[in-house]
Amino acid sequence: MRLISNLYSRIHPVSSNYFISTPIFYVNADPHIGHVHTLVVTDALHRLARLKGAEPTMFTTGTDEHGLKIQRAALARGFEPQQFCDNISKRFANLCSTFNIGNTHFIRTTDSSHLIAVQHFWNQLVNNGYIYKSKYSGWYSVSDETFLPSSSIEEKDIDGIKVKISTESGHVLEWFEEENYMFKLSQFSEPLINYYETEKISIKPNIFHQLVVHLIKQGLNDISISRPISRLSWGVPVPSDESQRIYVWLDALVNYLTVAGYPNLSQFWPPDCHVIGKDIIKFHGIYWPAFLLAAKLELPKRIICHSHWTVDGVKMSKSRQNIVDPFNLLQTYSQEWIRYFLLRQAVPHDDGNFSESQMCYFLNMDLADTFGNLLSRCCAPKINLKQIYPKTPDHKHLSQLQADNLIDSLIQLSSKVDSCFSEAHFYDGIDLIMSSLRMANKMVQDSKPWELAKDPEKHEQLYSVIYLAFEALRVVGILMQPVIPQMSTKLLDKLSIPTEERFWSYATPRLLPENSSPERPLNTELESILFNRIR
Structure with a gap:
């Protein structure tokens, strides 16, 4: 990794x-x-x-x-x-x-x-x-x-x-x-x-x-x-x-x-x-x-x-x-x-x-199926049993997830997105962000956290999955603030990210001992649905 x-x-x-x-x-x-x-x-x-x-x-x-x-x-x-x-x-x-x-x-x-x-x-x-x-x-x-x-x-x-x-x-x-x-x-x-x-x-x-x-x-x-x-x-x-x-x-x-x-x-x-x-x-x-x-x-x-x-x-x-x-x-x-x-x-x-039909297509695909889906899955009480943003897991538990592509993507994401956004190429930056979110959704799907939650001996692995998914959401939430500020704020509030940690410099995954984070509770007063699909 x-x-x-x-x-x-x-x-x-x-x-x-x-x-x-x-x-x-x-x-x-x-x-x-x-x-x-x-x-x-x-x-x-x-x-x-x-x-x-x-x-x-x-x-x-x-x-x-x-x-x-x-x-x-x-x-x-x-x-x-x-x-x-x-x-x-x-x-x-x-x-x-x-x-x-x-x-x-x-x-x-x-x-x-x-x-x-x-x-x-x-x-x-x-x-x-x-x-x-x-x-x-x-x-x-x-x-x-x-x-x-x-x-x-x-x-x-x-x-x-x-x-x-x-x-x-x-x-x-x-x-x-x-x-x-x-x-x-x-x-x-x-x-x-x-x-x-x-x-x-x-x-x-x-x-x-x-x-x-x-x-x-x-x-x-x-x-x-x-x-x-x-x-x-x-x-x-x-x-x-x-x-x-x-x-x-x-x-x-x-x-x-x-x-x-x-x-x-x-x-x-x-x-x-x-x-x-x-x-x-x-x-x-x-x-x-x-x-x-x-x-x-x-x-x-x-x-x-x-x-x-x-x-x-x-x-x-x-x-x-x-x-x-x-x-x-x-x-x-x-x-x-x-x-x-x-x-x-x-x-x-x-x-x-x-085109309104095209607008509905992108809103459903990106904000509901990709962005919102990742949050709602990882906040579900049957999966996130303690309703927490887990502490940074050990390196060995992250390695078990076989998520090197996702991690590499998140490490480089803020720099790449900045290059796009700074030139007003927002479409390119959003494509990069959605690509990382799709990787995160695939990592969750492949890891089957709903099964890990049933076995107490696998809870460390479960919370490693949730942690990496939340790190993807945290990084993306920071980067999406210029694009959808209200939805990004709602996401970061749900994850209990302090206001002073929402600047661009914080948009890198916390995976090393020197930048690890402690366990903290989610904001359970806020719902975990970011976007309802347009029918």
């Missing part, structure tokens, strides 16, 4: 101060399942950092409330923009609390502190010589809030009418000619390439890192960063020019500075990680670092980019009426079940498929 102690040195370290963010969500429509996905990925990474010792931490999310799209959406529904934003923003705040998201801050771009930060940031760009005024014309996507270069435009026939659309998003474009303030993005091609190729800033998965580098190498053009008030009244005024409003993406990106106390930045800057969807990679991977370099501020350390969701293999859209409303979903499934499926099923580099 190969025993290894102190694998903690292999775990990816985190800084004592940790700052992670979601993008702020645009309030032109109600939350959908994609927003929940972004939130739970970020929340899981935040919980992982705290389990690995990060303290203090900042986890920010919020709502993006300015721009032409909001202005038009409010008007179409008969609301003033502020009232419209208030209503939708509350839905996003409620989404966070309902799904047990542990954000420390919720920012709105209509906050007065944010207006001050945006205007101060604008003045820094002006003072550093990166803003100038010019006449500008081009095809504009209101839905994406951006002008498009000719390389990203195609003509399409819609109901007999030829229109210009964005090849990136498929949204219809409008032609605008106006006088705007421009940002000298063209001056940042070389500095950005240097940052990405030396990985002073990285984007994960690597496919998105390479995409951003490719876009930069194609050449960067100066961009319009203001809109005339005649077209856009709902936005942050340009300092010293009331006739212009600041471009919504410049406004929105500054939110990360606002929550960090800008212009008097706190200990949390620069951010450790931005979590975003692939549709906004250009804004976070090119515009944002260029803005920061122009303002002479440190860049975020990394960006984690995830893909989107289809529904039963079909792209979500209002026209298809297949948008998944997370609040409606909660009428059938708990928030933790939904959370588990999103992290279990999503692959960052490719779109995931949201």
Whole structure:
């Protein structure tokens, strides 16, 4: 039996101060399942950092409330923009609390502190010589809030009418000619390439890192960063020019500075990680670092980019009426079940498929048949006669179990899972965890503890089986805290694991004399059923 102690040195370290963010969500429509996905990925990474010792931490999310799209959406529904934003923003705040998201801050771009930060940031760009005024014309996507270069435009026939659309998003474009303030993005091609190729800033998965580098190498053009008030009244005024409003993406990106106390930045800057969807990679991977370099501020350390969701293999859209409303979903499934499926099923580099039948399949297979089954079997009074977490058995009794593969798996599990989780590859980490649990279930099945319990002379062997099964559950319970925090807490409480022993560094099996544990009673006030099968 190969025993290894102190694998903690292999775990990816985190800084004592940790700052992670979601993008702020645009309030032109109600939350959908994609927003929940972004939130739970970020929340899981935040919980992982705290389990690995990060303290203090900042986890920010919020709502993006300015721009032409909001202005038009409010008007179409008969609301003033502020009232419209208030209503939708509350839905996003409620989404966070309902799904047990542990954000420390919720920012709105209509906050007065944010207006001050945006205007101060604008003045820094002006003072550093990166803003100038010019006449500008081009095809504009209101839905994406951006002008498009000719390389990203195609003509399409819609109901007999030829229109210009964005090849990136498929949204219809409008032609605008106006006088705007421009940002000298063209001056940042070389500095950005240097940052990405030396990985002073990285984007994960690597496919998105390479995409951003490719876009930069194609050449960067100066961009319009203001809109005339005649077209856009709902936005942050340009300092010293009331006739212009600041471009919504410049406004929105500054939110990360606002929550960090800008212009008097706190200990949390620069951010450790931005979590975003692939549709906004250009804004976070090119515009944002260029803005920061122009303002002479440190860049975020990394960006984690995830893909989107289809529904039963079909792209979500209002026209298809297949948008998944997370609040409606909660009428059938708990928030933790939904959370588990999103992290279990999503692959960052490719779109995931949201299917309720598939969700039920994974919940039953993983949480009921594999995870929950192991606990309920080993807590059953006919098997665990004394209702205890046994003391660490002698080496000879462990050897009798012929469980070397399980033990090796548990010894390496925290390091391997950390490598997956730290890159937001939760699906891979969960696969590793479930593999270890299946080994533990097989060890119990092969050992037949229900027969060992009938023979007092075999009780030492019986409790060796229970001990190793409980060690598997304890290790997994610690590692699953970022994924299913409530269920993991319930498990660790049932096993009477002290709160101070639930950090990542404790997620190695206690099999050696120097890290053995004494016998302790189970928490008999708690039931041993973690998850009831969905029928």
